[in-house]
Amino acid sequence: MTRKIKIFDTTLRDGEQTPRVNLNSQEKLRIAKQLESLGVDIIEAGFAISSPGDFEAVSTIAEHVKDSTIASLARAVKKDIETAARALEKANKKRIHIFLATSPLHREYKLKMGKEEILEKIYEAVKYGKTLMDDIQFSAEDAMRTEPEYLAEAYNAAIAAGATTINVPDTVGYRTPTEIFERITYLRENVKGIDGVDISTHCHNDLGLAVANSIAAVEAGATQIECTINGLGERAGNTSLEEVVMILATRKDKYENLTTRIDTRQIYPTSKMVSLLTGVATQPNKAIVGANAFSHESGIHQHGVLANPETYEIITPESVGRDTNSLVLGKLSGKHAFVDKMEKLGFSMDNEKIDELFAEFKKLADKKKYILDEDIISLVTGDAGKFEGRVKLESFEITRREGKPKAEVTITIDNKEQTMTAIGDGPVDAAYHAINNMLGNSYDVAEYKLDSITGDTDAQAQVVVIIEKNGERHMGRGQSTDIVEASIIAYINAVNRLYKGEEND
Numbered sequence: 201m202t203r204k205i206k207i208f209d210t211t212l213r214d215g216e217q218t219p220r221v222n223l224n225s226q227e228k229l230r231i232a233k234q235l236e237s238l239g240v241d242i243i244e245a246g247f248a249i250s251s252p253g254d255f256e257a258v259s260t261i262a263e264h265v266k267d268s269t270i271a272s273l274a275r276a277v278k279k280d281i282e283t284a285a286r287a288l289e290k291a292n293k294k295r296i297h298i299f300l301a302t303s304p305l306h307r308e309y310k311l312k313m314g315k316e317e318i319l320e321k322i323y324e325a326v327k328y329g330k331t332l333m334d335d336i337q338f339s340a341e342d343a344m345r346t347e348p349e350y351l352a353e354a355y356n357a358a359i360a361a362g363a364t365t366i367n368v369p370d371t372v373g374y375r376t377p378t379e380i381f382e383r384i385t386y387l388r389e390n391v392k393g394i395d396g397v398d399i400s401t402h403c404h405n406d407l408g409l410a411v412a413n414s415i416a417a418v419e420a421g422a423t424q425i426e427c428t429i430n431g432l433g434e435r436a437g438n439t440s441l442e443e444v445v446m447i448l449a450t451r452k453d454k455y456e457n458l459t460t461r462i463d464t465r466q467i468y469p470t471s472k473m474v475s476l477l478t479g480v481a482t483q484p485n486k487a488i489v490g491a492n493a494f495s496h497e498s499g500i501h502q503h504g505v506l507a508n509p510e511t512y513e514i515i516t517p518e519s520v521g522r523d524t525n526s527l528v529l530g531k532l533s534g535k536h537a538f539v540d541k542m543e544k545l546g547f548s549m550d551n552e553k554i555d556e557l558f559a560e561f562k563k564l565a566d567k568k569k570y571i572l573d574e575d576i577i578s579l580v581t582g583d584a585g586k587f588e589g590r591v592k593l594e595s596f597e598i599t600r601r602e603g604k605p606k607a608e609v610t611i612t613i614d615n616k617e618q619t620m621t622a623i624g625d626g627p628v629d630a631a632y633h634a635i636n637n638m639l640g641n642s643y644d645v646a647e648y649k650l651d652s653i654t655g656d657t658d659a660q661a662q663v664v665v666i667i668e669k670n671g672e673r674h675m676g677r678g679q680s681t682d683i684v685e686a687s688i689i690a691y692i693n694a695v696n697r698l699y700k701g702e703e704n705d
């Protein structure tokens with residue numbers, strides 16, 4: 201029998217608890233709209249009582265997002281529950297998510313409440329919530345460090361008062377998958393009326409087990425997973441939505457009866473949006489959405505992927521909304537990938553030439569961290585890294601005049617030194633004007649590309665410039681820790697190639 205797994209996204213609530221993340225209501229609405237397109241069943245839009253801004257965010261989302269259920273968090277406190285209900289007034293489908301901690305540590309040190317008092321508060325809070333709306337979720341905060349018998353009593357109280365979902369959080373990410381499986385199984389066997397409600401899992405990643413623990417909960421019978429985009433959340437974060445969803449989708453052989461409503465092709469755009477609006481970058485090796493998740497640099501892998509991507513990919517990039525996989529050329533790459541890259545750039549040559557270029561490529565890759573398409577073009581055209589020619593940069597200086605950058609550039613043309621100053625919109629523009637004045641010609645810059653070769657503040661900048669004359673394009677490359685210098689060298693390099701081409705004609 202098919203079991204539908206509800207996806208409860210808490211990016212806008214627990215995700216916003218990520219240190220230094222702060223979203224305004226318009227940003228939250230943009231993300232909520234995207235979560236709706238993604239097919240999320242429940243969007244936890246915020247904690248309405250926490251601030252006027254969060255109240256506004258929850259009510260704005262409630263007004264504009266109609267396909268997903270909108271939830272607001274509330275403590276087991278009347279004013280929290282009433283405020284959540286007010287914020288959710290305009291929602292098509294709404295839920296109040298009431299929580300109260302149950303573990304010994306939280307009872308004694310945080311809440312300073314006894315076991316009985318907590319059970320009464322749970323019952324009263326859920327009962328009050330039910331007077332405001334039907335859909336009430338109850339979470340026993342720190343459930344996974346609570347005595348199992350007492351935890352069952354807490355959920356008995358919540359269900360008796362009318363809770364429709366009971367959430368079992370591993371608030372501090374302490375448990376392992378086997379323990380989670382056992383605890384959910386225990387609750388299923390010991391909580392009255394549990395078969396009539398959704399069982400939810402909410403895992404934190406303090407030991408890196410949030411995703412594995414959520415899957416274990418589902419294997420034990422949970423019907424709702426709480427998660428966040430990119431695994432954002434308090435401390436080490438929450439269960440990552442993209443990972444749990446893709447585990448269920450990819451391992452259909454194992455989870456054939458489990459389905460979600462998620463449109464997996466929306467995963468990558470959603471991840472990008474969340475990363476942009478929260479300012480939290482995803483690590484390159486992050487599963488599913490990281491920059492390297494579908495990149496291959498080693499020769500043996502590249503050879504396999506060229507023959508059939510399934511040799512080293514268990515998910516297609518398209519299925520999660522990414523363009524294609526990529527073969528990154530580096531010192532560990534093999535000849536198959538090198539030839540593939542050359543063919544994609546439009547070059548074909550005999551085996552002898554390929555062997556020769558491949559040997560040169562390996563030498564270059566030993567020295568250079570990233571091999572760009574332009575490096576391959578230079579290899580093929582036989583002038584990699586050379587800066588010889590009629591024009592040579594001697595020195596330059598950038599100052600500002602009347603708010604605009606002024607460049608003083610000294611070059612030699614055919615061994616004759618010249619100096620010229622010019623003003624431009626930016627320092628590179630000013631330097632290019634000065635050079636053009638000395639060359640007595642002005643070339644169209646068809647492309648200008650700036651890359652940082654290393655990631656530090658003293659990064660090497662690599663500039664690639666393509667200039668155009670009479671429909672012919674000439675590429676130049678410059679490398680320096682100074683962006684302006686790299687740009688000047690690239691430009692002069694392109695001009696020298698243009699002159700060389702003219703000499704050969």
Ligand SMILES: CC(=O)SCCNC(=O)CCNC(=O)[C@H](O)C(C)(C)COP(=O)(O)OP(=O)(O)OC[C@H]1O[C@@H](n2cnc3c(N)ncnc32)[C@H](O)[C@@H]1OP(=O)(O)O
Pocket residue numbers: 214217247249250251274275276277299300301310311341371434
């Ligand atoms: C595991 C989680 O992620 S829980 C959610 C955590 N998220 C947040 O805390 C973000 C939003 N929070 C806030 O804006 C504020 O903490 C508020 C508005 C909720 C409360 O602010 P304040 O009234 O200033 O209280 P403060 O945050 O300092 O302390 C929490 C109070 O709530 C009590 N409390 C904590 N959890 C609960 C609960 N689930 N039900 C009832 N009371 C609770 C604490 O015992 C403490 O009570 P006290 O003031 O009587 O000592």
Ligand SMILES: CC(C)C(=O)C(=O)O
Pocket residue numbers: 214273299339340341342367369370371372402404
């Ligand atoms: C509010 C609850 C569900 C929570 O975030 C937690 O326990 O981690």
Ligand SMILES: [Mg+2]
Pocket residue numbers: 214369371402404434
């Ligand atoms: Mg949490």
